[in-house]
Amino acid sequence: MSDSIQQMNDLNEEDRKRLELAGLEPDMKNRSGSFFQKDQEICQIASDCQGIEVLGFADALSRYPWVSDYIWRAVAKDKDKYTRYIAKQNDPKGFVIIARKGSRTIYPIQACLFLSDSPVQHVHNIIIAEEGAELHVISGCTSASAKKSGSHIGVTEIYIGKKARVTSTMIHNWGENISVFPRSATIIEEEGIFLSNYVCMQPVRMIQMSPIAHLNGKGAVARFSSIVVGTEKSMMDLGSVAVLNAPGASAELLTRAITTGGTIISRGRVDGRVTGTKAHIECKGLILRDGIIHAIPEIRGEVVDTELSHEAAVGKIAKEEIEYLMARGLSEETATATIIRGFLDVKVDGLPQALQQQIDAAIDAAEKSGF
Amino acid sequence: MLQVQDLHVEVGGKEILHGVNLTINSGETHVLMGPNGSGKSTFLMALMGFEMYRITRGRILFFGNDVTSLSVNERASMGFGLMFQRPPTIAGLKLGKLLEVIQGDTKTNSQDIITSASKSMNMEDFLNRDINHGFSGGEIKRSEILQMIIQDPLFIMLDEPESGVDLENIHLMGISIAQILEKQKPIVNRKKSGLIITHTGYILDYLDVDKGHVLIDGEFKCHGNPREILKLVKKRGYNECLRCKKIE
Numbered sequence: 001m002s003d004s005i006q007q008m009n010d011l012n013e014e015d016r017k018r019l020e021l022a023g024l025e026p027d028m029k030n031r032s033g034s035f036f037q038k039d040q041e042i043c044q045i046a047s048d049c050q051g052i053e054v055l056g057f058a059d060a061l062s063r064y065p066w067v068s069d070y071i072w073r074a075v076a077k078d079k080d081k082y083t084r085y086i087a088k089q090n091d092p093k094g095f096v097i098i099a100r101k102g103s104r105t106i107y108p109i110q111a112c113l114f115l116s117d118s119p120v121q122h123v124h125n126i127i128i129a130e131e132g133a134e135l136h137v138i139s140g141c142t143s144a145s146a147k148k149s150g151s152h153i154g155v156t157e158i159y160i161g162k163k164a165r166v167t168s169t170m171i172h173n174w175g176e177n178i179s180v181f182p183r184s185a186t187i188i189e190e191e192g193i194f195l196s197n198y199v200c201m202q203p204v205r206m207i208q209m210s211p212i213a214h215l216n217g218k219g220a221v222a223r224f225s226s227i228v229v230g231t232e233k234s235m236m237d238l239g240s241v242a243v244l245n246a247p248g249a250s251a252e253l254l255t256r257a258i259t260t261g262g263t264i265i266s267r268g269r270v271d272g273r274v275t276g277t278k279a280h281i282e283c284k285g286l287i288l289r290d291g292i293i294h295a296i297p298e299i300r301g302e303v304v305d306t307e308l309s310h311e312a313a314v315g316k317i318a319k320e321e322i323e324y325l326m327a328r329g330l331s332e333e334t335a336t337a338t339i340i341r342g343f344l345d346v347k348v349d350g351l352p353q354a355l356q357q358q359i360d361a362a363i364d365a366a367e368k369s370g371f
Numbered sequence: 372m373l374q375v376q377d378l379h380v381e382v383g384g385k386e387i388l389h390g391v392n393l394t395i396n397s398g399e400t401h402v403l404m405g406p407n408g409s410g411k412s413t414f415l416m417a418l419m420g421f422e423m424y425r426i427t428r429g430r431i432l433f434f435g436n437d438v439t440s441l442s443v444n445e446r447a448s449m450g451f452g453l454m455f456q457r458p459p460t461i462a463g464l465k466l467g468k469l470l471e472v473i474q475g476d477t478k479t480n481s482q483d484i485i486t487s488a489s490k491s492m493n494m495e496d497f498l499n500r501d502i503n504h505g506f507s508g509g510e511i512k513r514s515e516i517l518q519m520i521i522q523d524p525l526f527i528m529l530d531e532p533e534s535g536v537d538l539e540n541i542h543l544m545g546i547s548i549a550q551i552l553e554k555q556k557p558i559v560n561r562k563k564s565g566l567i568i569t570h571t572g573y574i575l576d577y578l579d580v581d582k583g584h585v586l587i588d589g590e591f592k593c594h595g596n597p598r599e600i601l602k603l604v605k606k607r608g609y610n611e612c613l614r615c616k617k618i619e
Contacts, residue, residue: 284462325472328518329447329473330472331444334472338464339461342463343462344463
């Protein structure tokens with residue numbers, strides 16, 4: 001076992017559990033590579049998949065100067081105060097994952113960003129999937145159990161080449177005093193596919209993010225799926241944006257939101273800029289205890305022959321559904337949990353089984369804590 | 372098995388059943404007939420214990436125990452089962468998952484039981500689908516029967532099992548219901564009892580039924596041989612029951 005992996009194992013039991021809940025496998029079982037950053041210290045970098053490299057941000061730049069062409073290309077440096085904060089860092093941390101032409105991961109690469117002692121953790125991540133590459137990344141972001149307050153600020157830029165396929169599964173497991181401001185954007189070339197899954201079912205003070213996908217190549221596909229639970233006092237301002245810039249491009253933005261007392265703003269926006277494009281936004285919300293679910297779907301069509309649609313619904317579990325299951329012998333509590341479980345069960349086509357299991361495990365954990 | 376005594380049921384503040392009495396012994400199957408809106412479904416829903424169907428007077432005894440104030444799942448656990456006429460769609464809940472939850476961890480070969488029951492109801496391709504979502508009339512009924520097979524209740528209520536079902540499916544439904552009700556066994560060895568709402572009587576081609584009851588305006592107007600009642604109703608309509616009033 002390397003020293004770096006030892007560092008993950010050296011964490012206390014509770015923090016190790018928190019990492020696992022965020023999808024991290026300390027022993028790298030079912031993983032093709034790993035990146036572990038604690039505060040501003042990169043503790044572990046590993047890749048055992050041919051054609052796929054996992055590097056620290058600075059190392060990537062010194063080894064491959066061409067990587068600088070990808071920095072601040074998808075995300076504007078002066079987009080907001082958080083991007084400006086990242087841009088002014090002298091020693092930016094974060095990971096760079098490069099999947100060479102035609103390479104393929106069977107198991108996902110895991111990236112763990114762990115906020116432990118610093119007041120602020122900042123990262124700048126770059127993912128490059130060259131032509132025909134297939135890359136699966138699971139990012140687990142979590143904070144130490146003893147962490148009383150702190151912020152995580154991150155910029156992630158993803159570049160998906162012609163016929164490349166990237167799935168990005170992000171599981172957030174922060175604490176109730178942690179604020180999180182990720183800024184990310186993806187550029188998708190011809191027939192590239194981007195599947196983004198976001199899961200956050202644990203308390204957080206504030207999350208604010210709205211990743212953007214620029215579908216620039218013909219037939220590019222983007223699908224955002226978000227499964228979120230807003231616990232009491234949590235403020236989640238979440239969105240996703242798809243800009244359809246090429247014929248045949250399509251996007252789907254899917255959200256399942258449950259509040260048990262917190263506030264969830266679910267934004268979605270699709271822009272149909274050229275003909276032969278289509279996109280759909282779907283947001284379903286369930287209010288289990290008084291809280292706020294505010295769905296704001298936006299669709300903007302600019303040309304003939306772009307098909308854009310949205311549907312949003314916020315409500316409670318129907319009594320007749322609960323009673324239907326009770327008539328099968330389930331108690332009211334089990335019936336309710338079974339229905340909620342189904343509500344959150346968004347199966348993502350093309351997602352490796354290991355990642356789907358991770359999402360299911362996060363739902364299991366939330367279910368056990370009684371939502 | 373089941374004794375219903377002077378049952379009065381209100382829905383939305385309006386009394387629908389005005390003092391219904393019924394006894395079903397172990398191993399017996401009864402059919403419930405009556406015009407639309409007569410209170411047949413209300414009767415089944417009240418027996419199952421749904422909150423909307425408020426029992427204002429009378430009681431329900433199951434093997435001698437008063438279950439009138441028990442919740443739906445408590446009655447289900449005691450052996451009540453209901454095949455819904457129009458079950459709700461539950462987004463995201465897979466039929467297969469529900470069958471697993473219904474079965475619980477009590478049986479070791481639970482997956483085999485689910486697989487073989489699904490096969491017998493031609494529902495194998497539906498296990499991974501959201502329950503009742505986009506199901507046809509026949510598929511909904513087959514799904515309901517499949518759930519009954521897994522739940523394995525002692526007293527099975529079936530709300531119009533033939534409605535919306537094509538002829539081929541009626542055959543499958545008929546033989547499956549006969550099996551659930553243990554019709555292959557002699558009555559003395561049978562543990563299952565049934566109460567079936569039917570308009571057409573097609574189901575009677577597949578299983579022997581012990582008694583028929585006609586419910587009109589929330590009251591029983593006739594008890595007797597179900598085939599005879601059906602024949603009469605087909606010929607002269609339910610008005611004949613009002614005139615005849617053959618109450619035992």
